[in-house]
Amino acid sequence: MNITQHIERGCHLFPDKPALIFEGTTFTYAELDRLANRVANGLRELGVHRSDRIALFLPNIPEFIISYLGILKLGAIAVSLNAMLKSSEVKFILDDCGAKAVVTTADLVKNIPQQDLPQLKHVLIAEGTATEGTSLAELMANASPSARGIEMDRYAPAAIVYTSGTTGFPKGATLSHGNLISNSYSQQHCCGMQAEDRILLYLPLFHCFGQNAVLNAGLNACATLVLHRNFDLTKILKSVTDEQITMFFGVPSVFLVLLNMDLPKDQLKSVRFFFSGAAPLPTEVAQKWYDKYGLVVHQGYGLTETSPCASYNHDYIYKPGSVGTAIENVEMKIVNNGKEVEPGEIGEIAIRGPNVMLGYWNRPFETAEAIKNGWFYSGDIGRMDEDGFFYIVDRSKDMINVAGFKVYPTEVENVIYEHPAVAEVAVYGVPDLEKSEIVKANIILKPDCNVTEKQMIAFCAERMAAYKMPKTIKFVDSIPKNPTGKVLKRVLRDEAANEAALKKGNAAVGAIAKPIPLVATTSVPSNDTSGGGVLKSLGNIFKRRN
Incomplete structure (x- = not known):
């Protein structure tokens, strides 16, 4: 298996269908696949091999997606860095994962202390003039557009997404090809993503929500992704209308902003599905949204360590204030002092299933603390009702x-x-x-x-x-x-x-x-x-x- 089989499937079934739209430019599934192939072949020429870590220090631009797919086709590991990080933070992550190359922009390269990273062999500039490093466009121009994602074991690492550690140092949640494929199918199924959908993607691609729950799930459904560089409200609303967006993924603060704008009811009429994640959606906001638009804002629960989706407040029975029930093939329970508690009782949320990460990169002690007998202990405090619906009560670890x-x-x-x-x-x-x-x-x-x-x-x-x-x-x-x-x-x-x-x-x-x-x-x-x-x-x- 290889997670990039989703783009290859889209290329085979819908070669001329728009896969990605960005600032007036459209990439069909065939074009996106060929560009990813060029990245894979270009990296191979640079000496990148299976399991090498390649960092993505990029904003929301097509080159992030193209590079991400190319890295994974090659069997290398994509390491996502928050585009807001400063030099010392970037150094820690690149040093921790042992990145062999990094794809970045002319604006962000100044935050990469290359002289302090002896293992970093290549800096590829994806946007702007490459005054230092190598132009990604030139690398791709000299590479073949033909490639196939190499077969990987389901437990082979595919991506490392860094999340802050309780010791104050970021930890790399290592997600396998099996993790990503399983979660993509689950997200697609829960949200009802279809090939006809047009999905708005303004969430940061370096964040697990945008990268896996939207990007990978959307490509898995052979849908069209409408990518935005950032959250520009005017452009977002225009895009919803012009591109006839059908699926809108956001965070609670976005829905709050939209409610406070008092938009006309038909402003979002093309959207059939709303989803809020990354933080709890206040019940009063969810109710006001339903009262105005007649559609629920679906919610779920998950963490970077669970790829990210673990539960979903689904269509069959929607319970306000809940994060829903465990997604397919995933188990969730509430534990206290290692023992499962009765419904209604408060404890720590534990998760087991194909979505649970391999572990924290180079952190065996922290991995053993977090994953016990296959169960990932989230550190989040919650409860479960009689129907198996989960509710977030609080968080531990002072996060x-x-x-x-x-x-x-x-x-x-x-x-x-x-x-x-x-x-x-x-x-x-x-x-x-x-x-x-x-x-x-x-x-x-x-x-x-x-x-x-x-x-x-x-x-x-x-x-x-x-x-x-x-x-x-x-x-x-x-x-x-x-x-x-x-x-x-x-x-x-x-x-x-x-x-x-x-x-x-x-x-x-x-x-x-x-x-x-x-x-x-x-x-x-x-x-x-x-x-x-x-x-x-x-x-x-x-x-x-x-």
Whole structure:
């Protein structure tokens, strides 16, 4: 097997059918397959072999998809990097996976410290003028357009998607060809994807949601993918109409923005299916959407480690607030202290099936901690009702969910500790209507040191991706800890919630007899440096195409 058999099947069955549309350019299934073949053959000429890691440090452009398919046809492993990462973050991942080559752009190549990566042999520039490295277009022009995906074992690694680790260092979730193929078929079946569908794809391709749940599933269905470089609301709405989009995948903040715009009911009339993932969709948002458009926003649950789909709130019985039941061939259960609990009881969500990753790349200890007897322990807290429907209650490990992107406090704390004025820091998440959560930091400064919030945020901006940066910083004299010295993040979250409630109450008192605005902001301000996870990355991180 090979996951790229989906593009080869599309080429055979629908050679002239549009597979990909991007900024006015259409690629048929035959054209997309030939371009992927050129990448595979070009990489082979560079000395890339089966199991070599090839990194994709790219925004949402066709070259991401073409390179991804070419890498996998060759039997190499595609390693996706968030296009917002800074130099030190890029170095860690490329060094950790031992990348032999990286495909990037002229704008992003400056964030690749080539001199510190002796194993990195080739830098391929996919967009912009290649002042350093090799032009991907030239490599492809000199390569044959004929190739077939080589046969791989179902357990052979296909992709590595990095997710933050509890130690503050990213971990590479290693997904096999079997993982990707199984999950593609399951997603296609659950969502009812058909060859006639036209699927909007603005979610970042470096994210497991966009890469597997939309891209691979869409190609598996021989559907047409309408790719957007970013989340530009005006262009997205125009695309829905002009391209007659039938399937719309998004994150909760996108649906909230669309609701707040008070669009005409017929604005989205071509769309037959809506799906929200990457973060919990508030029940009130789901209800308002149904009340307005008469269609549910389908939801599911999954993680990068589960390829990503694990459950789906399906058509037969749709339960508001639930993430549904386990998808086909997958089992889910709620456990407490290693034992399965009764329906209604709260515990950790565990998952077993063909969607569960092989493990974390070069992390045997973390893999053994996460996967036990075939069951992946998610670290997410939930419950299951009598009908087998699952509900997310909370998350453990103090992970912060910034619009679908995982941010672990330790990773941010490690950066802030690099500042010479910082004595102690605690990073935690606080609720946010638009982004699910935002990052907040409590900092104790060293004696006689004086740093402003603005200066500290600027310090962070130079060293980490925007979505990881603290939105607010609070300078404090002490940080709550338990008797063993462990920081009580729960107490910090509660304090932040109380402060927010107090501010809200004061604002309500001051607003008596004043009209209450019913429509919230519909776009992210251009000067907002807070990051914003999936949504922010869609709108602000990618440069215009040269």
